[in-house]
Amino acid sequence: MxxxxxxxxxxxxxxxxxxxxxxxxxxxxxxxxxxxxxxxxxxxxxxxxxxxxxxxxxxxxxxxxxxLSPSEVIGEVIDLQLHKNGISLLEIGLEHVFERNQIARGHILFAQANSLAIALADWKVALTGNASIRFIRPVQLGEKCIAFATVAEAHDSRLHVGVQTKVQEEIVFQGDFEVYRVSDDRGN
Amino acid sequence: MxxxxxxxxxxxxxxxxxxxxxxxxxxxxxxxxxxxxxxxxxxxxxxxxxxxxxxxxxxxxxxxxxxLSPSEVIGEVIDLQLHKNGISLLEIGLEHVFERNQIARGHILFAQANSLAIALADWKVALTGNASIRFIRPVQLGEKCIAFATVAEAHDSRLHVGVQTKVQEEIVFQGDFEVYRVSDDRGN
DNA sequence: CTCATTTTAATACCTAGTCCTAAGTGCTAG
DNA sequence: CTAGCACTTAGGACTAGGTATTAAAATGAG
Missing domain, CATH: 1.10.10.10 (Winged helix-like DNA-binding domain superfamily/Winged helix DNA-binding domain)
Structure with missing residues (x-):
């Protein structure tokens, strides 16, 4: 045997x-x-x-x-008030982490926040302009990230959105996004 | 019948x-x-x-x-000098763009730059701390993005990396990343 | 050696087919 | 009216990759 x-x-x-x-x-x-x-x-x-x-x-x-097509929506938007605030949920899965250490890759958290910020804008075409972000602590496989976005400033064609992502009340990511509107057929 | x-x-x-x-x-x-x-x-x-x-x-x-696990490597690193500079190439495909207008989602460009910045660090575990970024012009489906990264400052456990992404000599994205080292078993 | 575990075997049955032959149906043109 | 053709249905034999069950071997441990 x-x-x-x-x-x-x-x-x-x-x-x-x-x-x-x-x-x-x-x-x-x-x-x-x-x-x-x-x-x-x-x-x-x-x-x-x-x-x-x-x-x-x-x-x-x-x-x-x-x-969802792979890149289309990262995270699940569970609450949304246009031009005001929104919440998105993302559970870190195997496809989001570095193999070596099971820590979520930075751009995943960024993508969740970015997607949410863009969803907040009630525009046909909205894109991210500037952003400044901070990864406060590493996020591990399996953790559930809740991103809270609030609009800080709203103009005609520009939105300033602040996003805080938490895992169980602990802030893991913070970002400020400037989202702008595009006049449909390409523009800007 | x-x-x-x-x-x-x-x-x-x-x-x-x-x-x-x-x-x-x-x-x-x-x-x-x-x-x-x-x-x-x-x-x-x-x-x-x-x-x-x-x-x-x-x-x-x-x-x-x-x-390719969707998030693992975004972009193809074609040149890399550890702690100095690197180049990464990414052709924008259908899976990277908004359906509506065929413009690349912000986090895709971010992911390319972020991956490259992290690749520059010769550390077992490297993570992104802060970043500040600017999306200069929208990138369309099919365009080839070349990200150039250069290390601005190098410390023991921290690296400042500047990334410029170009499409045919035109700058489309710019970012500054602060990458830090983690002492293997989780840390920070 | 004996007992329990583990492995193999044998049999009937299942689904969702393929491939083939044959027969039935409906309609049209001579 | 009927022969011819396209289309449809039926039936039987066979397939892969199983399940489920029962039973017989082989093997190792006490």
Whole structure:
């Protein structure tokens, strides 16, 4: 016997995570055991069969594509009063962090704040002009960031928005954004 | 007979595009024809079976996730002298722009500059502290952004980096980043 | 040696198909 | 009216990649 049951099962879940397209037969050969053993393993580990795995992936992708294109909205706007204030929520996931240390990349927090600031402007086309920002403490994987934006100054075609992002009452990010309006067909 | 063959086939491809998870049986009921008819239709239209459709979707998603996690590297670093200067290239694609007007979202340019600034620091863990930035002109879909970063000040654990992003000699973005070092196990 | 765990085997069944042959339906042109 | 054609439906055989169940081996530990 090569591996113990536990070892095999741990390798199995790894392998399927890395390549979900493997059939039971293929992994069975890899581990030099019978198909049935692999199936028992999957059963115990609660890993669904190939087709279900694939289906779930496809469903996720489908949801994703339907709901938000990757860069379109970072964070979920949960409250918004145009030209006044807004709140956006973002849970830091694996796709947001440095692999090495599980700390959220700066531009993710920036993107959340920036998106919110732009959403505050009730203009067809709004862009960011200047911004000055401060990353106060690193944000870890899994933390929920709540960005609070308030309009400090409002002009015809310019908005000054202050954004504070907190994790559990603790400020982690602060930024001032100057958002300006574009006259539709390109402008500025 | 409800629909002609052509009509049915056109609705069929539409329906499957909109919801690729439909089985032949389900659409057969929808169109009040037999399963065989639907299968003939798919054959003629070159539409693969449910499982293949789903698999292809999953594969696409998989490729995506494998190649670049959306936030990991924004822009391609083409030149880098640690603690001195660096250059990064980014071609604005569909995934970077507002749908409405094909202008690159601010945080994309920020992300490119931020990634480059952090790459300049030869530290295991480097994070952005403060930054002040200026979006000088909107960047359109398809434009190639070249970010030039130079270190203005270098201390033990802090780096001041200036970044200028240009599209064909024209400055579109400017930022000053303060990058700081973290003593490995979390720190700061 | 014996007992429990682990592994393998064998069988029936499932879904969502493919591929193939055959037969039925509806309409049109001679 | 009927032969011919396009279209539709039906049926059977086979497929992959399983589930679920039962049963028999193999193996290791006490």
């Amino acid at each position: 090569r591996l113990t049951k536990k070892e095999r099962q741990s390798y199995l879940s790894q392998a399927l995570e890395q390549n979900p397209f493997l059939t039971d037969e293929e992994v069975a050969k890899k581990f030099h055991v019978s198909i049935q053993t692999i199936r028992l393993d999957r059963l115990e580990l609660g890993i669904p069969e190939l087709r279900e795995r694939i289906k779930h992936m496809a469903e996720k992708k489908f949801d994703h594509v339907q709901s | 409800r629909l002609t063959k052509k009509e049915r086939q056109s609705y069929l491809s539409q329906a499957l595009e909109q919801n690729p998870f439909l089985t032949d049986e389900e659409v057969a009921k929808k169109f009040h024809v037999s399963i065989q008819t639907i299968r003939l239709d798919r054959l003629e239209l070159g539409i693969p079976e449910l499982r293949e459709r789903i698999k292809h979707m999953a594969e696409k998603k998989f490729d995506h996730v494998q190649s």
